[in-house]
Amino acid sequence: MKVLFAASEIHPLIKTGGLADVAGSLPIALKKQGIDIKLIMPAYSGILDKVKPIKRETNLGNPFNTGDLILLESSLPNSDVPIYLVQCQSLFERDAGPYLDSYGYDYPDNHIRFAAFSWVCAFLAQHGQLLGWKPDLLHLNDWQTGFAAAYLKAWKTQHPPIITTVHNLRYNGSFPLERFPDVRLSNDLLNMHGMEFYGQFSALKAGLVFADAITTVSPTYAKEILTPEYGDGLDGTLSAISHKLTGILNGVDYDEWSPEVDPHIDTQYSIDSIDKKLANKLALQRENNLPEKPEVPVFGVVSRLTEQKGLDLIPIAMETALKQGAMLILLGSGDATLEAQYLALQERYPQQVAVRIGYDEAYSHRLQAGVDILLIPSRFEPCGLTQLYALKYGTLPLVRKTGGLADTIFEVGNKANGFVFENASIKDLTDAIQRSLAAFANLGTWRELQHNAMGQDHSWKRVTGEWISLYKKLLSNA
Structure with missing residues (x-):
């Protein structure tokens, strides 16, 4: 053929x-x-x-x-x-x-x-x-x-x-x-x-x-x-x-996107050595001149900065979580207004928010391995690959229920591997962020979700x- x-x-x-x-x-x-x-x-x-x-x-x-x-x-x-x-x-x-x-x-x-x-x-x-x-x-x-x-x-x-x-x-x-x-x-x-x-x-x-x-x-x-x-x-x-x-x-090409073989990350790990993921979190905080705080939940974004991706919702929806001590690390570029909003957020929370405008393939790997929760609040998403990468790295996706995100990320049931919200609104995203923080606070719940995520085969x-x-x-x- x-x-x-x-x-x-x-x-x-x-x-x-x-x-x-x-x-x-x-x-x-x-x-x-x-x-x-x-x-x-x-x-x-x-x-x-x-x-x-x-x-x-x-x-x-x-x-x-x-x-x-x-x-x-x-x-x-x-x-x-x-x-x-x-x-x-x-x-x-x-x-x-x-x-x-x-x-x-x-x-x-x-x-x-x-x-x-x-x-x-x-x-x-x-x-x-x-x-x-x-x-x-x-x-x-x-x-x-x-x-x-x-x-x-x-x-x-x-x-x-x-x-x-x-x-x-x-x-x-x-x-x-x-x-x-x-x-x-x-x-x-x-x-x-x-x-x-x-x-x-x-x-x-x-x-x-x-x-x-x-x-x-x-x-x-x-x-x-x-x-x-x-x-x-x-x-x-x-x-x-x-x-x-x-x-x-x-x-997903797991020869390229897997924490077991990834040459770009600080410490390689697998579903059987998930505790080693923490070293990547601390390394990412160091790289971004943020305080090394293992106990603090770190949210991540790797995306084009467009309205389609729902990136206009995050700066406001993250406010409560940032006031509770969470961190946000972003890699992306696109709409100049959105770029300015994220840079302004970094100025207001210099010890909690790190923004890198542009795209860096190796850094995107380090971000996937280092953050705890990946934000993907897309208004529409034909498939999405970043959530599939995140699953393999034990990073839990927080997504809007649309397109390929709806096909791959689940919040309830025995396949639960992330957090899902329905409407492209600041309220729904804020509520989902709060649910993710509650899950992060319970190590047993968090590990179960991570094992579900890393155990899936999207090869x-x-x-x-x-x-x-x-x-x-x-x-x-x-």
């Missing part, structure tokens, strides 16, 4: 969010199960320095008048999974990030950049035999690959089945209609059953309506996006094609069977 797995970011090559973690670990897990899988992503600046030596390069021409599209063949630095890199200097070699310029704005030619990338994905799905490898399945991820489904539709020839995985429906890759000619697609696709989206055209919608199967990154999110509240304008479209939709929960190995079953189903229907 040959699968071409297309993504706009892949860890450890480049990462802006959870998509990169999934794209960097699910294919490795599938390859271990015997799937002949190859990755494909754009060759952004600096990427070629991170992969293994290029084995072959193929010039695919200049279909968008942006310079030749060169297909480079290599493999991931941390595995033997092959990867195609799409090189085009004018499109992908930018000084800033993969999607935003140095001022935080979308690149004005993002529609052309990811149309070109998608065109190459579609070309390989259609004509891969010319390069000695043609996929049986094309697995697309998010809007940046959605145009590929449109090209295969437009070419009107037989092609492999297409799966589109939605990691976050809110980012739908929509652009003004006057830019549609730039992506070299037929106007026949511009209708309500095609790419047209409220007077614009949407790459993600193309990936949805022209796919043979659609997946989301958790079962609950698959149900939520059929409603106006979570559907972001696509709920009607998705409801009409809901027979193609399924939710498969993300997994990719556990979920690859669901992916392989879906792949087989699509091939049998093809």
Whole structure:
């Protein structure tokens, strides 16, 4: 079974969010199960320095008048999974990030950049035999690959089945209609059953309506996006094609995220040596110039600072806990107003609050290992990976009941492994924080919750069977 797995970011090559973690670990897990899988992503600046030596390069021409599209063949630095890199200097070699310029704005030619990338994905799905490898399945991820489904539709020839995985429906890759000619697609696709989206055209919608199967990154999110509240304008479209939709929960790479092997943390530990977690707490307090107080509950946040993540609720909801002596350690960046709120909170509670604006992969590991409770009050959360990391580290997640958070974190019953609140309100979050403090004060209760958390298996190995079953189903229907 040959699968071409297309993504706009892949860890450890480049990462802006959870998509990169999934794209960097699910294919490795599938390859271990015997799937002949190859990755494909754009060759952004600096990427070629991170992969293994290029084995072959193929010039695919200049279909968008942006310079030749060169297909480079290599493999991931941390595995033997092959990867195609799409090189085009004018499109992908930018000084800033993969999607935003140095001022935080979308690149004005993002529609052309990811149309070109998608065109190459579609070309390989259609004509891969010319390069000695043609996929049986094309697995697309998010809007940046959605145009590929449109090209295969437009070419009107037989092609492999297409799966589109939605990691976050809110980012739908929509652009003004006057830019549609730039992506070299037929106007026949511009209708309500095609790419047209409220007077614009949407790459993600193309990936949805022209796919043979659609997946989301958790079962609950698959149900939520059929409603106006979570559907972001696509709920009607998705409801009409809901027979193609399924939710498969993300997994975690425990070679990277486990306190038993983590090279970034102060002291390694396991479910059988959970007392050693305390050394990481004290080390994190030291690193942040906070008093070393083992008896004080430490809350943590590792997140983009956005309203979607509910990060506007925490500064007020934490006030009571801070007055009771709790600590808060945050790593994140995003909305400038939210950044300022957290920095102001740090100024008011310098002995209890530590804020680091930005992202630091190694520090995020130390934070997961060092805090007691991880706050994830998201308004919506397609899957969430930080709560899965936290469980493995014996750090109890405190979450809002939505999406993948609802599928993985439970406050009552024999699977209790964290704290859950219903409504995205300061009151509900404050109440949940107080419940977590009460649990923390009882060591027996706390240890039981930690054992439940660390004993769960959210490895990719556990979920690859669901992916392989879906792949087989699509091939049998093809």
